[in-house]
Amino acid sequence: MKNLYLIEPSFVFGGTQVRLPYSTGLIWSYCRMNDIINKNYNCEFLYIRTNIDDFFKKIKNPSVVGFSCFVWNWKFNTILAKKIKEKYPDCLIVFGGQQTPSQDRLKHEQDFFEKNSHVDISVYFEGEVTFEEILVENLKDEPNFKSILGCSVMNSDLSAHTTLPRPRIDDIDSMPSPYLDGLFNELIKDNPNNLDFICTVETVRGCPYRCTFCEIGHLNWQKIKPHTFEKIKKEFEWIAKNGILYVDNADSNFGLFNERDMKISKLLVKLKEKYGYPYTFNNSWAKNKGKECLPIAKVLHDAGMGKGLTLALQSMHKPTLNAIKRKNTSGDDIRGFLKLSKKLKVPVYSELIIGLPEETLESWLNGFFELMDYDQHNYLGIYALSVLPNTPFGDPEYLKEWGVKYKITAPLFFHITTEEYSDQEYEEICYETDTMPYEDMLVAYYYKWFFQTFHFFGFIQFISRFFVNYLSIDYKYFYIKMLDYFEERDDTVLGQEMVNFKKQTRNVFEDLGDWGQLAEDGRNWEPEEYTSMNIIKEKEKFYREIGDFLLSEICDDHNIVKNIIKYQLCSLVSPDKQYPHQFNVDYNIQEVIEKNNVLEFFPYSYIVDTVVSIKNYNNDIIKWCTELIWWGRKDSKLKTTLTEIKQYKELYNGKGTIRTRV
Numbered sequence: 001m002k003n004l005y006l007i008e009p010s011f012v013f014g015g016t017q018v019r020l021p022y023s024t025g026l027i028w029s030y031c032r033m034n035d036i037i038n039k040n041y042n043c044e045f046l047y048i049r050t051n052i053d054d055f056f057k058k059i060k061n062p063s064v065v066g067f068s069c070f071v072w073n074w075k076f077n078t079i080l081a082k083k084i085k086e087k088y089p090d091c092l093i094v095f096g097g098q099q100t101p102s103q104d105r106l107k108h109e110q111d112f113f114e115k116n117s118h119v120d121i122s123v124y125f126e127g128e129v130t131f132e133e134i135l136v137e138n139l140k141d142e143p144n145f146k147s148i149l150g151c152s153v154m155n156s157d158l159s160a161h162t163t164l165p166r167p168r169i170d171d172i173d174s175m176p177s178p179y180l181d182g183l184f185n186e187l188i189k190d191n192p193n194n195l196d197f198i199c200t201v202e203t204v205r206g207c208p209y210r211c212t213f214c215e216i217g218h219l220n221w222q223k224i225k226p227h228t229f230e231k232i233k234k235e236f237e238w239i240a241k242n243g244i245l246y247v248d249n250a251d252s253n254f255g256l257f258n259e260r261d262m263k264i265s266k267l268l269v270k271l272k273e274k275y276g277y278p279y280t281f282n283n284s285w286a287k288n289k290g291k292e293c294l295p296i297a298k299v300l301h302d303a304g305m306g307k308g309l310t311l312a313l314q315s316m317h318k319p320t321l322n323a324i325k326r327k328n329t330s331g332d333d334i335r336g337f338l339k340l341s342k343k344l345k346v347p348v349y350s351e352l353i354i355g356l357p358e359e360t361l362e363s364w365l366n367g368f369f370e371l372m373d374y375d376q377h378n379y380l381g382i383y384a385l386s387v388l389p390n391t392p393f394g395d396p397e398y399l400k401e402w403g404v405k406y407k408i409t410a411p412l413f414f415h416i417t418t419e420e421y422s423d424q425e426y427e428e429i430c431y432e433t434d435t436m437p438y439e440d441m442l443v444a445y446y447y448k449w450f451f452q453t454f455h456f457f458g459f460i461q462f463i464s465r466f467f468v469n470y471l472s473i474d475y476k477y478f479y480i481k482m483l484d485y486f487e488e489r490d491d492t493v494l495g496q497e498m499v500n501f502k503k504q505t506r507n508v509f510e511d512l513g514d515w516g517q518l519a520e521d522g523r524n525w526e527p528e529e530y531t532s533m534n535i536i537k538e539k540e541k542f543y544r545e546i547g548d549f550l551l552s553e554i555c556d557d558h559n560i561v562k563n564i565i566k567y568q569l570c571s572l573v574s575p576d577k578q579y580p581h582q583f584n585v586d587y588n589i590q591e592v593i594e595k596n597n598v599l600e601f602f603p604y605s606y607i608v609d610t611v612v613s614i615k616n617y618n619n620d621i622i623k624w625c626t627e628l629i630w631w632g633r634k635d636s637k638l639k640t641t642l643t644e645i646k647q648y649k650e651l652y653n654g655k656g657t658i659r660t661r662v
Contacts, residue, residue: 002063004041009049009073011416021047022200023068025178030128037135056083062091069097075424085118096123098215102390106160113154122152125220172205172225179238188242198246207252210325212392229260240271247278254283255293265296269303285310288329290337298346307634308347315356316367323357335374347378347635355385355430357402361440368451372475379633380456382448385430403434410514417522431509445505453528458639462568469596481553493542497531521622533625563587570608575617575624580609605645612637
């Protein structure tokens, strides 16, 4: 028997959770259906990421080692493959996955094998059939891999022999599943560290869109191939019975097959009710199909399984959308969709990418305000433009066309310890374009941090929404005033956070500094999360300084300022509070914020509760940030529920005093 190793390294997230190796699982589930392969290979999965030396020791006399390569494990795989090749020079090293070069990429990266001489074969696009043929060919005395479709083979002079693309698998539903054929049963049982498992499913393979920043925007993936509900049902039953906590769906457009996907969602809810698992089902939702997807998202959200519905915009700037081959819905459609989602009580979160072509600093900033004007106040996910090699951004001609420049930075890894963190990995992140020079890009990242933390997480959101309605000002006026005020006061809580973030971001691009910040738990947290922890630790001082800003720049009425700060404080879950509790204010602040009513001087009382099961964090800020911001940001778990006590209002006779707008 020849030893075959399949490598798909995953971090142990939070110290307790590891991802099942789905990509290599699909490969081996298919390959082992071949009797020749089954009789001649002994396959072992290596997927729990440790330091490379310990990982390498597990590999004994390999005949073939297959690597599943993505941006987050490329360097790890590369270093490991070199060590294997040095010790076992006759071992066949096969790279596959989204980070390996496609046929198109090799046209402008002809030195791939010179730089990666430890790789014998690179498989592009779907890998199941190609890898099967590689394993069979490898059994011959003089194997010749150059007739196998869908791969590049290293020639003796280190050039690439690239074969024609393999036709897509036509009936994806007929392919075996590692959940259903018993393959993952073995991995679940072999769990000496008693880790919790998270997993990936693929309800659909392919995507009809051509977004230039995305690896599946290639023409090869244009035709979408769905799995049937019957097969998916069996996979989810396995997942539930085996206690899998968290499921990522690799479908880029969940909800596109509306009837089937509704059945999937209802099935998941029933399974959770019966078995307690899975806890969460994470999706990328169908683009520009928000209204059709809302009922599906509601089923998941009401069961506590979904994080809401994605409004995947990527940019609010039309020239940028044209450059990346993307089309968003109109502003009126966005506004109507958000209104409907609010009525159905389904949280919607938006997505933007920083560093795209044609975006300017002004258009980037205005994008935030445009979303706020549409009444988008839930979570906003903002992502750095990673220059992925198998996209148009990996093509030098495309980069030249738009003036896109990138730098190698530290990896965008978060929520792992310094021991788990690897300086082997790196990211290629855009730092400049024709329309956004480097210094502007740094400011754009500053805006990202500021608005994500203070508006979309919610730390200033209710204050700004109140004054926008009460004073008939716009969000741009309010927040620019706020930015200017605290940039001149670095002795304040917010002013110091501003200084620290600017230093850190420049350090990322100029000195390979980390993107995140180490908290007291020894884990690397996103800058917005780290700032949130600092704000909550100093919340009394922070909101006192916010009050000073409001009185100085926005409103000189001390009682209004005092009341809106009290309302703001009660609108976010605090780690040192017991819930539910009650608070009183002197105005109809909630009605001003939510309904744009005229401000009325009148006593109001509210019951404050949370949407999470834990009512008291006992000032455990790490746990608070983990559950409410890291895990709960997309469906606004940081925000409390405020219920007006009608009986309290009835104790008072007459009407309140109407405060005229300014």
